[in-house]
Amino acid sequence: PYSGQCWEKVTAAREDKSLRPIDQACAYEAPPIDKIAYAGLVKKAPDVVEMLRKMVVGLEPLNESLAWARDNDVQDWEEAAIYYLQNYEDRWKTWVTTEAYERINEALEEASR
Known part of the structure; x- marks a missing residue:
């Protein structure tokens, strides 16, 4: 499931290589769908x-x-x-x-x- 906390770690690891590797997979937030x-x-x-x-x-x-x-x-x-x-x-x-x-x-x- 989507987790904002997980994505914060991913975002931080993009800038700070010492936070890699990340050992948790993150789902994407479900986007709204317009019809x-x-x-x-x-x-x-x-x-x-x-x-x-x-x-x-x-x-x-x-x-x-x-x-x-x-x-x-x-x-x-x-x-x-x-x-x-x-x-x-x-x-x-x-x-x-x-x-x-x-x-x-x-x-x-x-x-x-």
């Missing part, structure tokens, strides 16, 4: 806007999906997205309507044939 969309989308596709509001991919699942793609030499990001959807249903099903959830599951079944 933007065409203003007219609210009227054209309110369900999509609502999904975007609820959408939280998650760093751990994203890293896991990227690692899977790397380990399996996946060149097609659509395949990596399918992996995410198949393995993190508990996350994404809360973003979408029941109808969309059913359509996505049908598409995933089709993709895995």
Whole structure:
């Protein structure tokens, strides 16, 4: 997890070589993520806007999906997205309507044939 104290040590060690080596790894602070969309989308596709509001991919699942793609030499990001959807249903099903959830599951079944 992120630790400000850990990063203070790293920052200090950049200037003072006597503080090296550092024996603790530091995570990055989770940056805020802004979602933007065409203003007219609210009227054209309110369900999509609502999904975007609820959408939280998650760093751990994203890293896991990227690692899977790397380990399996996946060149097609659509395949990596399918992996995410198949393995993190508990996350994404809360973003979408029941109808969309059913359509996505049908598409995933089709993709895995």
